[in-house]
Amino acid sequence: MILTVDGICMKFKEKVILDNVNLSVEKGEVVSIVGPNGCGKSTLLKILSRNLSPQKGNVCLHGKSIKHMKPKDLAKKLAFLPQSRSVSSDFSVETLVSYGRYPHLGFSNRLKAMDLEIVDWAMDKTRVLELRNRTVNTLSGGEAQRTWIAMALAQRPDILLLDEPTTFLDISFQLEVMELIKELNQTLGLTIIMVLHDINQAVRYSHKIYALKNSTISHHGHAHQILSHQFLSGVFNIDADIFTDDKNNCPYIIPQRVKKL
Amino acid sequence: METAKKLNVWSLKNSKFSLILNRKLAILFFLAFLCLGSLLFSISKGALDITVGEVYRAIFIERNTVNHQIIWNVRLPRTLVAGLVGICLSLSGAILQGVMRNPLAAPNIIGVSSGAGLMAYIIMILFPSYYYLVPIGAFVGALLATLLIYLLAWKDGIQPTRMILAGVAVSSFLSAWINSLMIFFPDRVVGVIGFMVGGLSTRTWPHFNVLWPYASLGIAITFLFSKKLNILTLGDEAANNLGIHVERTRLILIALASLLAGSAVSVVGLLGFVGLIVPHTARLLIGSDYRYLFPATAILGATTVIFCDTIARVILSPIEIPVGIIMSLLGAPFFLYLLRERRRGIL
Numbered sequence: 001m002i003l004t005v006d007g008i009c010m011k012f013k014e015k016v017i018l019d020n021v022n023l024s025v026e027k028g029e030v031v032s033i034v035g036p037n038g039c040g041k042s043t044l045l046k047i048l049s050r051n052l053s054p055q056k057g058n059v060c061l062h063g064k065s066i067k068h069m070k071p072k073d074l075a076k077k078l079a080f081l082p083q084s085r086s087v088s089s090d091f092s093v094e095t096l097v098s099y100g101r102y103p104h105l106g107f108s109n110r111l112k113a114m115d116l117e118i119v120d121w122a123m124d125k126t127r128v129l130e131l132r133n134r135t136v137n138t139l140s141g142g143e144a145q146r147t148w149i150a151m152a153l154a155q156r157p158d159i160l161l162l163d164e165p166t167t168f169l170d171i172s173f174q175l176e177v178m179e180l181i182k183e184l185n186q187t188l189g190l191t192i193i194m195v196l197h198d199i200n201q202a203v204r205y206s207h208k209i210y211a212l213k214n215s216t217i218s219h220h221g222h223a224h225q226i227l228s229h230q231f232l233s234g235v236f237n238i239d240a241d242i243f244t245d246d247k248n249n250c251p252y253i254i255p256q257r258v259k260k261l
Numbered sequence: 262m263e264t265a266k267k268l269n270v271w272s273l274k275n276s277k278f279s280l281i282l283n284r285k286l287a288i289l290f291f292l293a294f295l296c297l298g299s300l301l302f303s304i305s306k307g308a309l310d311i312t313v314g315e316v317y318r319a320i321f322i323e324r325n326t327v328n329h330q331i332i333w334n335v336r337l338p339r340t341l342v343a344g345l346v347g348i349c350l351s352l353s354g355a356i357l358q359g360v361m362r363n364p365l366a367a368p369n370i371i372g373v374s375s376g377a378g379l380m381a382y383i384i385m386i387l388f389p390s391y392y393y394l395v396p397i398g399a400f401v402g403a404l405l406a407t408l409l410i411y412l413l414a415w416k417d418g419i420q421p422t423r424m425i426l427a428g429v430a431v432s433s434f435l436s437a438w439i440n441s442l443m444i445f446f447p448d449r450v451v452g453v454i455g456f457m458v459g460g461l462s463t464r465t466w467p468h469f470n471v472l473w474p475y476a477s478l479g480i481a482i483t484f485l486f487s488k489k490l491n492i493l494t495l496g497d498e499a500a501n502n503l504g505i506h507v508e509r510t511r512l513i514l515i516a517l518a519s520l521l522a523g524s525a526v527s528v529v530g531l532l533g534f535v536g537l538i539v540p541h542t543a544r545l546l547i548g549s550d551y552r553y554l555f556p557a558t559a560i561l562g563a564t565t566v567i568f569c570d571t572i573a574r575v576i577l578s579p580i581e582i583p584v585g586i587i588m589s590l591l592g593a594p595f596f597l598y599l600l601r602e603r604r605r606g607i608l
Contacts, residue, residue, distance in 0.1 A: 075504030088549035
């Protein structure tokens with residue numbers, strides 16, 4: 001197991017956000033966390049990336065708790081792409097990607113030849129090499145997302161955490177980003193954990209799915225086998241038809257109606 | 262084929278990359294040149310005009326002339342104080358705009374002006390015999406006000422917006438006390454007005470000697486933090502992900518901004534405006550990358566205060582206008598001009 005989560009509990013004031021959440025991820029897996037709005041998926045991802053610390057429970061990376069790891073050591077193993085982020089509009093793509101090397105830099109904070117090579121490699125993998133001198137405010141949504149993924153890649157992490165990587169992108173960029181994630185997983189063996197809204201994307205692109213409902217994991221299992229009428233009504237409160245996508249060899253759904261409570 | 266393509270990309274990248282770098286270095290050199298110009302302008306202009314050649318002789322060769330007396334004892338220290346004050350205030354503003362991710366951030370929102378002001382007023386109005394404690398009192402007042410704002414804004418960490426709002430509230434609370442003092446002791450207000458407006462008249466070597474240790478310490482640490490501040494501007498979560506201690510870095514930077522602005526204010530009084538406008542002007546000229554923005558801000562800050570102080574001395578000579586007034590009168594239109602030009606894409 002590359003990452004295990006044991007009995008995470010999280011409360012904000014009196015409101016329970018997460019209650020005894022467990023999950024485990026193997027090396028090289030793509031894992032999606034799905035669930036309705038407000039179920040705590042983003043909170044869970046923030047706990048995994050240590051942007052929040054849980055009141056109870058443990059997150060272990062390679063069997064070691066992340067609680068007392070040094071920030072830079074954690075950043076070398078785990079990259080997190082948050083949804084909320086900002087960047088000064090006149091930074092170039094290359095500058096932004098080079099920040100991914102920050103946890104690896106020594107006291108002088110200077111990029112060495114090897115760091116520059118890795119920055120180039122990361123831009124090449126995410127196909128933003130041609131954009132390296134463009135400023136980030138001139139990029140399209142998809143290009144910007146690939147640039148941020150390049151920055152995460154330049155950290156050379158074992159695990160990549162993505163918070164809703166396709167939200168706010170139009171459909172071609174969504175496809176582009178999901179294909180890139182798949183490619184990174186297959187060619188680099190990168191372990192990927194992401195929060196997704198689109199159940200069809202989650203099913204098509206992940207190995208395993210965890211569904212959060214009422215602050216806890218209600219279902220989990222193999223992505224291609226988890227879909228059922230009972231799952232969809234239980235987690236998302238919808239009636240849907242389930243079909244099979246022969247080309248990609250995976251199921252997909254068409255939602256039909258919201259169930260009355 | 263593959264290699265050729267790669268080589269091509271490399272050389273293209275390198276040429277363009279160095280072009281951008283050269284442009285930024287050229288801007289820095291140009292600013293340094295301007296700074297030197299304003300330095301010479303400031304030393305040679307005054308009640309008695311002295312040519313640049315005579316300035317050189319008066320500083321390095323002759324020791325017993327009138328020129329030497331004027332330059333060495335009056336103009337040079339004042340100009341150096343002006344330069345240091347400009348550097349401190351504008352760097353402080355540049356740091357805060359980055360840390361708070363807010364373009365309106367300036368030293369006064371972390372309580373530097375109100376804290377230093379109240380402390381100076383208390384000493385000057387209630388304990389006038391201890392007037393010589395005003396600089397150190399103002400300095401301590403500035404740091405205390407910052408600390409108070411930081412503690413009030415703390416709630417599982419600092420959120421920039423909350424800190425700005427706490428800053429506004431604390432500043433107006435402290436200003437209320439300043440105003441009360443002014444109303445209850447109207448006869449003693451006259452001596453204090455100079456401190457409120459900020460000015461450089463009669464500043465000389467002792468002031469410089471008080472200022473430079475804090476200033477150089479602050480400037481040196483600021484430059485060490487340029488990359489961290491760049492990463493901090495990406496957002497708390499992104500910075501945390503890259504291995505930055507977000508809260509610790511933010512606390513250090515806020516303390517640094519307070520130290521820089523506090524030491525400047527303790528020597529020249531409440532000089533507003535520099536800390537807000539100079540960093541923005543530098544940003545318009547050279548971009549947001551703090552590795553270039555810090556030096557550009559420092560040089561431009563020194564230039565601005567030195568130049569404006571010279572104008573303030575000579576324009577209605579022998580009457581001196583407080584430098585803050587000149588700075589707002591000249592600087593604000595210039596800044597607005599830059600904003601408009603930038604929109605048309607000239608810069």
